[in-house]
Amino acid sequence: MAETKKLHIALFPWLAFGHIIPFLELGKRIARKGHQISFISTPRNIERLPKISPDVLTSITLVKLPLPHVENLPENAESTMDVPHHLVPYLKTAHDGLQESLSDFLQTSAPDWIIHDFAPHWLPPIATKLGIRRVFFSVFNASILCFAGPSKSSTTDAVDPTSTRTEPEHFIVPPKWVPFPTKIAPRLFEAKKLIGNHMEENASGVSDISRYMQAVVGAEALAVKTCSEVEGEWLKLLGQLHDAPVFPVGSLPSPAQERGVDKDGTWGTIVEWLDKREKGSVVYVAFGTEVQPSQEDLNELALGLEQSGFPFFWALRKRSSSVIGGDMAELPEGFEERTRGRGIVWPSWAPQFRILAHESVGGFLNHCGWSSVAEAFQLGRPLIMLPISMDSGLIARLIEERQAGVEVPRNEQDGSFTRDSVTQTLRLVMKDEEGQIYRDKAKEMSAIFGDEDLQDRYAANCVDFLENHRHVVRGL
Known part of the structure; x- marks a missing residue:
């Protein structure tokens, strides 16, 4: 031959x-x-x-x-x-x-x-x-x-x-x-x-x-x-x-050997914190480096996360200082102090796949970037979805059709949402009995994305x- x-x-x-x-x-x-x-x-x-x-x-x-x-x-x-x-x-x-x-x-x-x-x-x-x-x-x-x-x-x-x-x-x-x-x-x-x-x-x-x-x-x-x-x-x-x-x-x-790389030596600190949380209790929050929520959206997101009561790890990476006109929105005053001990706001690169793979993580609050969705489903993590762009909105609707996540309700005219809607969606996907379907369907997705x-x-x-x-x- x-x-x-x-x-x-x-x-x-x-x-x-x-x-x-x-x-x-x-x-x-x-x-x-x-x-x-x-x-x-x-x-x-x-x-x-x-x-x-x-x-x-x-x-x-x-x-x-x-x-x-x-x-x-x-x-x-x-x-x-x-x-x-x-x-x-x-x-x-x-x-x-x-x-x-x-x-x-x-x-x-x-x-x-x-x-x-x-x-x-x-x-x-x-x-x-x-x-x-x-x-x-x-x-x-x-x-x-x-x-x-x-x-x-x-x-x-x-x-x-x-x-x-x-x-x-x-x-x-x-x-x-x-x-x-x-x-x-x-x-x-x-x-x-x-x-x-x-x-x-x-x-x-x-x-x-x-x-x-x-x-x-x-x-x-x-x-x-x-x-x-x-x-x-x-x-x-x-x-x-x-x-x-x-x-x-x-x-x-990416290959398994590459996903395990601790490129900046921070994994030890992160895993020590995750190890102290109950199985399936932590919300991992990340919107990537290129998606920028408005100040109003960031406020409602943070306050909804705070009042939900869930432990959280929030990868909130600031954009490059060379970005002109790209100032980062600020977290609500006192947010980090009020949630200290229950949540972490991580301001630099975070090993997303390794965090999602940890057994303490029960859900992923994100913007529905397709690569992040794929990583979540490799590991069977259900999604709490807050799409920022039109394409991520269409992805969110696809995930909802597959019942592997829930989108945070928003105002149809201007896209605004409230802290209460964030809290309610988190509780539905992470904990409530009627949200079990989303947790089950996300695990089914891992048989595809994780194979x-x-x-x-x-x-x-x-x-x-x-x-x-x-x-x-x-x-x-």
């Missing part, structure tokens, strides 16, 4: 660590199957990557493309974690400035495939001209992509989403192209943000929805960070909406696709 030719695969993620890390994990899994990886980003982002394990170190080349300077972008800002939300469009402008240097790299290195993100709408024609095959990789789950609608190349009867949905009220029901029952749709306050933040042209000159559609239309296949066991019907629909092969790559958990053999098979299927489709799958 002939040996499979070693492939050279380039990966080009958007400049956000919520994208960079899954792309890197996918690259490592492909490298473990015997292929060569070129991982492309900017110098500062490359320097901030987690250490690559020795078993794939020689198979991954880190390619640094200097980010062009653009007006209004702070010096040394190379990822979304370096800038407040209103400056992200200028980061997209700078990212568009990578077109020439990326083209030069692709021409000289001639990879077999490039796996790319939503942002480089200009990439597919360049890769096609060079004879490089293309996969669009989404770090978002399948139901979110389906909500965005069909591409113009689609052979379905669904209508072009950008021409028919123009008002917030158009978005608060499932789209007409979804053929099965679902309650997944934005709330009104999320739909208002969606139109302003993603549907309309921003300072980069290109709307997010336009970037996404051009990236998808220009790809030969779509890879999605999800599992068929959770989103089988959505994955099938996604392929129909874009008339393209679609394959899930699993949740891309490392299953996740490995997803990675293997991805590699099989790349190996077996050396010819063009779908042209521009």
